[in-house]
Amino acid sequence: MEASSLGAALELVSSGGAGLSPEKRAALGASLPLLRRDYRFERVWFWGRIQGLRGAYYIAEGLGADLAAPRSRLYSLNCVEWNLLPPASGEMMAQAEALKGRFQGDPSFEYQLAEAKVADDEKLPEDKQEVVIKEEIRLVATIEQIDKAVGIIPRGSFVKTPLGPVHENRNFEGLSLTEAKKLSSYFHLAEPVNLKNKTLLEKADLDPSTDFLDSLEHDIPKGSWTVQLEKGGMVVVLRSLLWLGLTFYHVPMTKQYGYVYFGTGEKNLDLPFML
Amino acid sequence: EPGHGPYQPHEPGYGLYETGYSPKDKQIPEPNTQMLAVQNAKAYLQKSSTASGLNLYDHLANMLTKILDEQPRNVVDIMENISKDVKWSQFQKKMDTLRDEHEILPTFEVAEKRKALFLKAHGEGDEELEDEIADTPLPNVMETAFYFEQAGIGLSKDETYHIFLALKQLISVQPIQTCRFWGKILGLEMNYIIAEVQYHDRAEDEEAEEEEDNEEGGKGMDEEKEGDEDEEKEDDDAPPQSTYKPPPLIPKEDTGTGTNKYIYFVCNEPGKPWVKLPSVTPAQIICARKIKKFFTGRLDAPVVSFPPFPGNEANYLRAQIARISAGTQICPIGFYQFGEEEGDEEEEGIGGRDTYEENPDFQPLSVVEMVDSLSMWVHHTQHILKQGRCVWLNPFQKSEEEEEGEEEEKPEEPEEIQQEIGPPLLTPISEDEGIQNVPAWTAQFSTNLVPQYAVAIIQSNRWPGAYTFASGRRFDNIYLGWGHKYSPENHTPSLPPPVQSEYPSGPEITETNDPSVEEERALQAAQEEALAAAEEEEEEEEEDEDDEEEDD
Numbered sequence: 001m002e003a004s005s006l007g008a009a010l011e012l013v014s015s016g017g018a019g020l021s022p023e024k025r026a027a028l029g030a031s032l033p034l035l036r037r038d039y040r041f042e043r044v045w046f047w048g049r050i051q052g053l054r055g056a057y058y059i060a061e062g063l064g065a066d067l068a069a070p071r072s073r074l075y076s077l078n079c080v081e082w083n084l085l086p087p088a089s090g091e092m093m094a095q096a097e098a099l100k101g102r103f104q105g106d107p108s109f110e111y112q113l114a115e116a117k118v119a120d121d122e123k124l125p126e127d128k129q130e131v132v133i134k135e136e137i138r139l140v141a142t143i144e145q146i147d148k149a150v151g152i153i154p155r156g157s158f159v160k161t162p163l164g165p166v167h168e169n170r171n172f173e174g175l176s177l178t179e180a181k182k183l184s185s186y187f188h189l190a191e192p193v194n195l196k197n198k199t200l201l202e203k204a205d206l207d208p209s210t211d212f213l214d215s216l217e218h219d220i221p222k223g224s225w226t227v228q229l230e231k232g233g234m235v236v237v238l239r240s241l242l243w244l245g246l247t248f249y250h251v252p253m254t255k256q257y258g259y260v261y262f263g264t265g266e267k268n269l270d271l272p273f274m275l
Numbered sequence: 276e277p278g279h280g281p282y283q284p285h286e287p288g289y290g291l292y293e294t295g296y297s298p299k300d301k302q303i304p305e306p307n308t309q310m311l312a313v314q315n316a317k318a319y320l321q322k323s324s325t326a327s328g329l330n331l332y333d334h335l336a337n338m339l340t341k342i343l344d345e346q347p348r349n350v351v352d353i354m355e356n357i358s359k360d361v362k363w364s365q366f367q368k369k370m371d372t373l374r375d376e377h378e379i380l381p382t383f384e385v386a387e388k389r390k391a392l393f394l395k396a397h398g399e400g401d402e403e404l405e406d407e408i409a410d411t412p413l414p415n416v417m418e419t420a421f422y423f424e425q426a427g428i429g430l431s432k433d434e435t436y437h438i439f440l441a442l443k444q445l446i447s448v449q450p451i452q453t454c455r456f457w458g459k460i461l462g463l464e465m466n467y468i469i470a471e472v473q474y475h476d477r478a479e480d481e482e483a484e485e486e487e488d489n490e491e492g493g494k495g496m497d498e499e500k501e502g503d504e505d506e507e508k509e510d511d512d513a514p515p516q517s518t519y520k521p522p523p524l525i526p527k528e529d530t531g532t533g534t535n536k537y538i539y540f541v542c543n544e545p546g547k548p549w550v551k552l553p554s555v556t557p558a559q560i561i562c563a564r565k566i567k568k569f570f571t572g573r574l575d576a577p578v579v580s581f582p583p584f585p586g587n588e589a590n591y592l593r594a595q596i597a598r599i600s601a602g603t604q605i606c607p608i609g610f611y612q613f614g615e616e617e618g619d620e621e622e623e624g625i626g627g628r629d630t631y632e633e634n635p636d637f638q639p640l641s642v643v644e645m646v647d648s649l650s651m652w653v654h655h656t657q658h659i660l661k662q663g664r665c666v667w668l669n670p671f672q673k674s675e676e677e678e679e680g681e682e683e684e685k686p687e688e689p690e691e692i693q694q695e696i697g698p699p700l701l702t703p704i705s706e707d708e709g710i711q712n713v714p715a716w717t718a719q720f721s722t723n724l725v726p727q728y729a730v731a732i733i734q735s736n737r738w739p740g741a742y743t744f745a746s747g748r749r750f751d752n753i754y755l756g757w758g759h760k761y762s763p764e765n766h767t768p769s770l771p772p773p774v775q776s777e778y779p780s781g782p783e784i785t786e787t788n789d790p791s792v793e794e795e796r797a798l799q800a801a802q803e804e805a806l807a808a809a810e811e812e813e814e815e816e817e818e819d820e821d822d823e824e825e826d827d
Contacts, residue, residue: 011431011432013427014431015434016755017428017429017755019431020427021426021721021722022424023724051734054717055719055747100763101712101713102713102736171353171356171360226461228465241463241569260758264739270765272566273768274567274568274766
């Protein structure tokens with residue numbers, strides 16, 4: 001969610017039970033603008049909080065002019081001092097996939113991952129490697145996974161310019177109430193995967209300037225998003241069931257929207273059983 | 276007249292200021308024709324499009340008016356969009372003369388319901404006001420919400436206040452002795468807001484329960500008797516009766532004890548009517564431990580699962596509430612104590628003590644102590660045994676009624692069932708097992724910056740979403756989440772039981788392999804040998820007999 005509208009946005013998202021204490025809110029109000037100044041970001045998003053066993057990580061993302069470019073991520077343990085996280089690489093993601101369980105809350109905690117290579121018995125004792133992964137790496141990989149999988153924006157809010165970079169659409173007035181209830185009005189803010197697979201007939205209806213991302217309609221498994229109208233239609237809240245804790249809000253017919261993650265940072269692999 | 280410009284006719288710049296004499300000039304140099312040209316252009320611009328009925332002149336005029344009115348930044352970049360918007364606004368014109376009905380958005384309906392919460396029920400005199408203030412079971416939801424907010428837990432203030440008023444409405448309708456806001460469980464279509472209450476007169480409720488039980492028991496007895504009669508008639512021709520005896524049904528606990536100590540009311544949103552949840556049975560708890568399903572938000576929705584859940588979503592919700600309460604309701608040590616009168620151990624029953632009372636001499640511990648050591652907190656809800664109850668019951672203890680019915684049938688020998696014992700009431704939470712490497716509870720301060728006014732916060736890791744706070748004499752529990760237990764491993768659904776065998780297998784009906792050719796030959800050869808040996812013996816005997824006869 002935008003750092004500038006943090007207070008109002010938190011009120012709208014809090015129906016899930018998670019929020020920020022007044023102390024943290026005030027601290028963010030002071031430290032996020034400083035982040036923007038120091039790192040020369042165009043805008044700063046408060047991404048959310050990952051709850052560890054001994055502490056919590058507060059995450060912020062900084063964006064430049066191009067909204068589709070890889071974002072810089074920072075974490076903090078107390079909402080006052082922020083540390084930059086390394087950008088996520090494929091190798092990091094692969095390593096972090098193997099880790100399970102809660103985050104510890106200590107960024108220098110090291111996970112021991114024993115990799116046993118399937119080789120001849122003779123070679124086994126020599127080839128067994130103990131890969132050590134720091135919690136920071138796991139944090140980066142988890143944030144990247146969550147953003148790719150369930151980071152969403154309303155349709156029409158971002159527009160792609162002919163030169164490539166993606167900008168905010170200043171003409172976006174918000175979705176109407178009927179549109180807001182449909183999953184097809186929301187897009188994943190990530191590289192589109194399904195777009196090429198659409199039939200020509202469907203592609204003809206698309207507007208290439210705004211429809212350049214995947215919509216939520218074809219997410220697998222079906223039903224992995226809950227759409228609820230809160231306060232009798234004043235706010236549309238989407239919650240992801242794949243990553244429990246990700247909440248997206250939008251006030252129809254206004255420009256207010258955003259998503260935030262309050263959770264443990266674990267994927268809900270039991271989703272197919274639970275639906 | 277020759278030009279008015281600064282150049283003299285002999286200079287090269289001459290003629291530039293003069294229309295008609297400049298080499299670049301293409302127009303007919305007469306003012307009249309110039310005006311004519313302008314008019315032609317304007318007429319062209321005003322030509323209506325055959326497709327849309329608009330004309331470019333009006334459209335450009337509208338667009339420029341809009342731009343000049345609004346004066347947006349960097350207008351040239353978004354000009355096409357403005358043009359599109361202006362065109363689009365043309366279509367908004369109402370062509371018909373009928374007036375639109377005011378749209379009744381669902382927004383307004385919900386707002387109506389919420390407004391109703393704010394209105395007082397009847398006209399009130401001063402007496403009633405005093406009564407209200409004196410002894411009300413209404414909990415101070417806003418106060419607990421304030422403490423939880425210090426830790427960043429809780430719903431928005433608006434929603435909390437609505438829940439507060441909804442609880443007030445509940446109390447005015449039902450005869451309630453104590454009431455507490457238990458928490459909120461999220462669902463797919465709608466969410467649940469849950470209140471935990473205890474009734475004034477339990478007699479009222481028990482009567483209703485007894486009626487239900489009698490009906491069910493009566494039906495059961497009738498069915499058994501019918502079954503016996505049928506058996507007697509058809510004993511001769513009947514196919515073999517199944518020897519399957521379903522495991523004994525474990526009766527649910529009485530209202531006011533064990534898992535059914537509190538009654539729960541739920542509603543989807545504050546303002547909607549409160550619905551009472553039915554009591555929970557041990558079978559439901561056992562099944563709820565094996566399945567993991569999201570709540571849809573509708574109490575009558577079926578729960579499709581394996582093993583099949585005995586009930587609908589209302590029962591599943593109640594079972595999860597019971598499990599969460601048993602696992603996560605905690606209080607500071609010393610706040611509650613066991614009753615002063617220690618009765619005989621027989622009276623207390625097998626499960627140990629199950630009642631407690633507030634300790635009048637409670638000395639609140641400092642927040643630092645509460646956070647540092649988990650043994651400062653104790654459970655004040657009874658642990659649910661594997662059986663699904665808080666107090667263990669031997670299911671094979673036959674009551675008198677059952678014994679009469681079972682005289683004819685051969686009772687199977689009851690297996691020796693171990694009495695299940697759970698941790699007694701008021702055990703400290705430091706005794707709770709973690710899951711793998713994850714400790715069961717996490718304790719922290721609400722703030723590190725202002726330790727004088729910090730609040731101790733405990734979060735459960737086994738049931739993510741369960742929180743407790745303590746500050747001085749105040750403490751409370753709340754649950755805000757999806758209603759499921761934490762498991763680091765994936766949920767593995769239980770496998771179907773093995774297929775039951777139709778008949779007992781014995782040697783006479785067990786199939787064996789046909790003997791192979793070699794085996795048959797070998798057998799035949801052996802048999803022939805035996806036969807030959809037997810014949811020789813017979814021959815010898817005959818010879819002996821013959822010899823004997825001849826001798827005679």
